[in-house]
Amino acid sequence: MNTSNTHWTRTPERSNMLMLRIMTWISLRLGRRAGRVVLHGIAGYFLLFSASGRRASRAYLNRVLSRPANWLDMYHHFYSFASTIHDRIYLVNQQFDLFDIEIQGQELLHDAIDAGAGVFLMGAHFGSFEVIRAIGRQVPGLRVSMAMHEDNAAKINAMLAAINPAAVTDIIGLGYIDAMLKVSERLDEGAVVGMLADRTLGEDIMLPVDFLGSIAYFPVGPFRMAALLRRPVVFMTGVYLGDNRYRISFEPLVDFTCIATGQRGAVVNAAVTRYAALIAQHCCQTPYNWFNFFDFWQVPVATAHVKS
Amino acid sequence: MPVFYREIATLMIESLNLEVTTDEIALDAPLYGEGLGLDSIDVLEVALVVSKRYGLQLRADSVDNQHIFSSLRHLADHIAAQRTK
Numbered sequence: 001m002n003t004s005n006t007h008w009t010r011t012p013e014r015s016n017m018l019m020l021r022i023m024t025w026i027s028l029r030l031g032r033r034a035g036r037v038v039l040h041g042i043a044g045y046f047l048l049f050s051a052s053g054r055r056a057s058r059a060y061l062n063r064v065l066s067r068p069a070n071w072l073d074m075y076h077h078f079y080s081f082a083s084t085i086h087d088r089i090y091l092v093n094q095q096f097d098l099f100d101i102e103i104q105g106q107e108l109l110h111d112a113i114d115a116g117a118g119v120f121l122m123g124a125h126f127g128s129f130e131v132i133r134a135i136g137r138q139v140p141g142l143r144v145s146m147a148m149h150e151d152n153a154a155k156i157n158a159m160l161a162a163i164n165p166a167a168v169t170d171i172i173g174l175g176y177i178d179a180m181l182k183v184s185e186r187l188d189e190g191a192v193v194g195m196l197a198d199r200t201l202g203e204d205i206m207l208p209v210d211f212l213g214s215i216a217y218f219p220v221g222p223f224r225m226a227a228l229l230r231r232p233v234v235f236m237t238g239v240y241l242g243d244n245r246y247r248i249s250f251e252p253l254v255d256f257t258c259i260a261t262g263q264r265g266a267v268v269n270a271a272v273t274r275y276a277a278l279i280a281q282h283c284c285q286t287p288y289n290w291f292n293f294f295d296f297w298q299v300p301v302a303t304a305h306v307k308s
Numbered sequence: 309m310p311v312f313y314r315e316i317a318t319l320m321i322e323s324l325n326l327e328v329t330t331d332e333i334a335l336d337a338p339l340y341g342e343g344l345g346l347d348s349i350d351v352l353e354v355a356l357v358v359s360k361r362y363g364l365q366l367r368a369d370s371v372d373n374q375h376i377f378s379s380l381r382h383l384a385d386h387i388a389a390q391r392t393k
Contacts, residue, residue: 180352181368204347224349228356 027089030246032098035086036126042080047071053078053293060296063212064287084128084255092102092160096134106139108234118187120221120226120233122253124279128291131238131246132194145170145186146194148181184229188242194225194236196276197222205229206300207269209276212283216276216297223271227256229276233271235278239286246265251278309335316358316384323357324350331379335381343379351377364390 023042027035046053057077061069084208090098112119121144123129129146136142148156153173172182183193197219200206205224206217226233235253238246254271283290309317309330317330320339324346337343340351354377355366364387366373376386 093391178368178373180348181355181366181373183367184352184356221347221349224351228349228353228375 005069011048020197023086024089027086028093032086035089036083039079039082043075043082046078046082047075050293056293056295060212060290060292061287064283064290067135072148073275077288077290080240080292081291084130084289084291087128087240088130091128091130091133094133094154094202099131099134100243100245101131101134102245102247103135103138103249104247107133108250108252108253109139111138112232112234113192117257118190118231120187120222120231120232121192121194121236121250122197122222122226123194123236123238124196125291126198126279126282127237127239127286128234128246129196129238130192131248132236133247134246141190142192143170144194145172145183147172147174147183148173148196150179159206165228172288180225183225183237187229187231190229192297195222200300207272211276211297212280217300218272218273218276220268223254223268223275226254227259227268228269230256232257235275237282237289239282239288241290253278272302282303312388313384316387317380319357319361320354321382323353324335338379339377339383354383356392358387361393362387362389365381381382 019216023035024039026038054074059072061073063078065073087099109119109121121132124211132144136247146156148171150173153171156171170186172179172186174180174183186193199217200217200221204219204221207220209218210216211218224231232255233253235251236248238248241247254267256267256271259267313335314330317333319329319332320326321330326344326354328344333344339346340348340353346354365375370376372386376382
């Protein structure tokens with residue numbers, strides 16, 4: 001298998017699932033402190049034996065650190081990733097008291113929820129999206145339905161079942177028309193629909209955007225959907241700050257509520273560009289939270305359409 | 309092509325800015341993926357436009373969706389049968 005050019009949708013996630021099973025077992029039996037000791041071993045293992053992960057980490061860190069990344073930087077990166085996956089186990093089991101979580105901009109979400117018309121919450125594979133589970137008390141009435149690629153939905157459901165079968169998560173597997181109608185119905189009920197909008201769903205139109213120094217291709221689909229359904233979009237990150245600290249921030253991204261049909265394409269492209277800029281900004285502030293361990297700047301596969 | 313099929317074809321072309329003519333949309337070719345090449349968001353758009361214009365709701369829990377969106381013929385027949393305006 002040519003790992004260097006393998007697109008993430010075709011990369012087996014077997015190793016991640018194995019890592020998760022081992023970690024769930026250790027973490028729930030021995031506690032977070034002991035679990036974190038094991039994480040060093042896991043981060044070290046992946047650093048030594050995942051050539052493709054290392055290559056992706058180095059290429060990204062070279063850009064964002066503005067200097068050649070060394071092994072310690074890459075180790076930091078892998079350890080940070082392992083930490084967020086590990087903490088997911090506790091978050092899904094509602095052990096929120098283990099964490100020190102700072103929240104910024106939650107009034108944005110309050111307003112959208114109060115309006116009752118539904119809102120999109122766009123995140124990225126950056127930090128922890130799962131940490132949003134911890135803020136139910138701060139944001140009353142918060143119900144998040146996650147919309148994601150069908151294959152990932154199956155994996156996440158398997159993962160959640162492994163960690164805590166009682167964890168109720170509403171996941172909408174995007175694929176056929178039913179899924180899109182379901183997203184639309186959820187929004188009508190006033191729900192928050194979360195998406196990680198930095199990876200393509202496979203058949204997407206991709207928009208070339210300047211991202212951390214050169215062109216990367218971002219999927220347009222999530223924003224097309226939000227524009228079509230005429231909803232506001234809030235950007236969210238749950239950044240891992242080390243030890244037991246996280247910072248959740250909500251930032252305004254775009255409001256599609258009142259756009260004219262003729263302007264939709266331009267407004268959508270501007271939103272994708274702003275989305276990329278917001279991620280880039282967070283990459284510079286907290287670089288070790290970027291969890292796309294593949295060549296993010298690769299030219300899309302032939303089946304995707306690139307927008308000119 | 310019968311008038312109503314043509315009307316639905318025109319509706320799709322206009323709402324999605326498709327670069328084809330009504331005559332180029334085969335009645336029984338798949339709308340989704342291969343065939344006309346619509347993606348799931350395009351299909352959602354068609355569903356929204358159709359529900360607005362003809363007053364029928366396409367629902368997420370309908371087991372018929374796969375069938376309804378399988379071709380122009382099936383879509384138009386469904387609309388003709390269920391329309392309220």
